[in-house]
Amino acid sequence: xxxxxxxxxxxxxxxxxxxxxxxxxxxxxxxxxxxxxxxxxxxxxxxxxxxxxxxxxxxxxxxxxxxxxxxxxxxxxxxxxxxxxxxxxxxxxxxxxxxxxxxxxxxxxxxxxxxxxxxxxxxxxxxxxxxxxxxxxxxxxxxxxxxxxxxxxxxxxxxxxxxxxxxxxxxx
Numbered sequence: 001x002x003x004x005x006x007x008x009x010x011x012x013x014x015x016x017x018x019x020x021x022x023x024x025x026x027x028x029x030x031x032x033x034x035x036x037x038x039x040x041x042x043x044x045x046x047x048x049x050x051x052x053x054x055x056x057x058x059x060x061x062x063x064x065x066x067x068x069x070x071x072x073x074x075x076x077x078x079x080x081x082x083x084x085x086x087x088x089x090x091x092x093x094x095x096x097x098x099x100x101x102x103x104x105x106x107x108x109x110x111x112x113x114x115x116x117x118x119x120x121x122x123x124x125x126x127x128x129x130x131x132x133x134x135x136x137x138x139x140x141x142x143x144x145x146x147x148x149x150x151x152x153x154x155x156x157x158x159x160x161x162x163x164x165x166x167x168x169x170x171x172x
Contacts, residue, residue, distance in 0.1 A: 007129040009037075009121065010106035014072075017080035018094040025070065025094050027127070034067035034154070035123040036146055039109045039116035043075045043083040047140045051118075054143040056091045066125075067150050072096035072103055073116055109134055122150055 013026040027035070038055065040048040055069050062069055070093065073080075077097035084091055096103065104110040109119035120141055122131040131149045135141060152159040157169035 009035075009123045009127050009129050010103070012096070012103045012106070014096045014098055014103060015077045016094040016096045017077045017084060019092045020081075020085070022077050022081070023094065025096055027123075030068055030070075030123075031127070032125045034065060034125060034150060035070060035121075036062065036067060036150065037070045037072065037107075037121045037123060038141070038146075039072045039104060039107065039119040041111070041115040041118065041137050042073060043079045044087075047138065048073075049088060051140050051143060052088055052091055055093065056088070058143055058147055059093060061147055062150065065147075065150055065154060069093040070096060072098050074098045074101050074104055074110075074114055111137075120146055122146070122153065124153070 009027060011027050013024065016023050016025040040051065042048065052071060059069055075097060076099050080095045080097060084095065098104050098116070101110050101114060104116040107119060107121060109117040111117050117134055118137050118141060119134040120132060121129050124130050130153050133141065148164060151165045152163055155169055157171060159169050163169065
């Protein structure tokens with residue numbers, strides 16, 4: 001894997017569940033947009049819904065930044081449908097069904113048990129991975145931090161630690 005900023009996002013096309021419908025999603029569908037691609041281990045788990053709900057809650061903030069959210073696990077689209085309709089009806093963004101494990105493998109987040117690790121990738125409109133984080137599956141990610149990273153990247157400037165939208169940057 002190349003370093004961030006030089007790493008072209010791996011292409012994918014997969015079945016997905018989105019707001020009551022089955023669909024096909026490709027990374028090419030998002031050309032010209034920022035994308036947050038996040039992986040989570042499994043449907044019907046404990047930590048995952050806390051993150052999935054937080055992404056749904058902040059989705060309007062991401063949309064203001066021309067940024068789409070894509071979730072991905074190695075569960076099937078039927079599993080996604082059952083879980084999201086029952087427990088997560090507020091989620092409107094697509095949830096990829098990586099049943100072949102190819103997407104998780106290509107982003108180096110496939111765990112030995114066949115589940116995805118908790119990986120997050122910010123992809124710019126040209127398809128370059130600009131920010132990524134992979135954490136232990138027992139620790140939920142901060143969606144606010146992902147939003148802050150997208151905002152910082154979009155300034156095109158050097159942004160210090162704890163920078164927030166509206167704060168001074170360090171210039172180029």
